[in-house]
Amino acid sequence: MIQCSVALASAVAFLAMAYPLFDRMPHPYDGVRAVEISLEMQTVINRVGSPFAFDPPFDRNERLRSATRLFEGQIHGSESVAVRPNGELVMLDKFGYLHRAHPDTNELYVLNASALYIGPGRPLGFHVVDQGAALFVCDSLKGLVRVELDGPRRGDISILANSVEGRGPISYANDLSVAANGTVYFTSSTEGVVALNAPLGFYDTMASYMLNAVRGDMTGRLLAYDPTTRQTRELMDGLFYANGVAVAPDQSFVAVVETSAYRVQRYWLTGPRSGDVDTLVEGLPGAPDGITVASDGNFWLSLIVPASPIMKYLGPYRWIRQLLSHALHILSPLVAKRWGCVVKISPAGRVIDVLYDPDGERVSMVSAVTEHEGRLFLGNLGGSFVSVLDL
Template sequence: MPALRVLPLPGSGPEDVVLASDGRVLTGIGDGAILAVDPTDGTVEQIAHTGGRPLGLHAGADGTLLICDSERGLLRLDKPHGQIEVLVDEVDGQPLAFASNVVAADDGTIYFSASTRRYSLDNYMGDFFEHSGTGRLLRRTPDGQVETLLDGLQFANGVVLAPDGSCVLVAETAAYRVTRYRLTGEQAGTTDELVQNLPGFPDNMGLGSDGLIWVTLVSPRNPLLDKLLPLPGVLRKAVWAIPAGLQPKPARTAWVQAFDFTGALVHDLQRAGDEYAMVTGVAERDGTLYLGSLTEPAIAVTEVPA
């Protein structure tokens, strides 16, 4: 990965990044603020506050912003400094927990993920140890109906909709894969693995202006977690019970990959995490990459190598 340019923020944890029509980078940080950042001079403007913890975002061409808030559910901001509306805060009569990432089709259909039914953002590693398989991919139709497309996902995370609407993709962080749900054609409603056996933990994803699927890798695969995966659940849970200082920690790195819609790897960009690490958000436009992080107090900018 080429050198990074860092844009400081008035808070930490810009977990996802998306690009608004005016060229600014939109992100949500740990204190609940939604920020718009001018990448040319680093100017930061707070345009909303969710009252929770914003994660994945989707910027609409009409100026609206969809927000997955891990505490409040799926939200919509009608315009900068406008009103926030709760679109989904329960599914099948149960509270929507850990809404993670979101994308919308031109007709207003919304696809979004919920990472786990069992753990909060503060304790997300518990789901990796337990391997609960309680993540979901959900769809909200324009009339407000919500249905579960996929259940039993291993920490459902980033979501990408194919440009032709033929499929929706969801990253399964704890399974090291990108899963495809087909929306059209004879195979509509079927699922397969577009990308599998990734070398790290996939988080948010973004569809680039280059037509590629950009995938963040938060950290390389952890040998201990790989060894725990085939063991009975009670043994995996035992690791979660040991002191935090002895539990596996994500390695510091800045890492993104890009794939085409056949699943072929096109870019593999990584650099040491000395100045910026734990990349969880990525957006690409015209060869420029914008990166977000669950922990850093900044957005990072770099270029796609020729």
């Protein structure tokens, strides 16, 4: 009898401790459960290419190893690099500080001594506007904001859009692109929030991305901000972690990265297909992050980490993904293997060129590419530097 009571008590204690693993996800998704992934999306995920096969057109090379690291140990997690018309570099680190560096005749670039704090929150995608006088920034907490770089208002921050009528706040603004008519197309990765890494003092977008992936969260959106009316409207929803954005040079469509689906979508802006959506490229061998326009009218697409088999094999099993979410902090170093990969694709979705650092020896976790006067400036999610590569 005593043995039975002890066994029963142990079972009850185990269930009491294990119940949260089945009932909710880790912070900041307390009380949120994993959701079912549709058969249509699972089919898309199953097309993901192998990150280690290096089959054409993704032939192996080491061209990214020629990149030079800039400001090593000084710039932490700047997801992009903006270049002003005068050649000055602008970077926003993961702690919310804005850094500037000017070209020098003796050195490659010289980092300015003072940094401007625009936090709290984590600045993600950003671009120079008004001939370099300001930045438009997607901030993980504040939404779409404008930061003045020069003049008497230097350092002023204006919130352009932090909500969408009828859909509540924008809690995870990620990247943007400005059209020729001034419209700002930008993404909200998810209706969830960004995980705060309190001990290290920054908002951890990589952890948030992985939590959203295993949850099966498909609440990403493509939004459009009209600077004339100051209104924001929703163009697409249901995206599996919406990320990079780039308006095509001919303004016919806007490309939208869907990271957890390993693809890039097109939202058509003009012509008979206006308002339609189709796929630009899919089945990528790595998780796509940022997308920008190249000088020749094509696109630079950064693949931040190699493709993981987790969602391919565990996608249909919601409860396994629910349990897995509690171990991501242990598994993430194994899943997020180091590599560097930048892909050039045409407006028709054809892979034109691929640049690798196959084991991340020199460049890894490339999150965005900015091309300027024959050079590629590479932001990265986790490194303590940015990089530049001469083409």
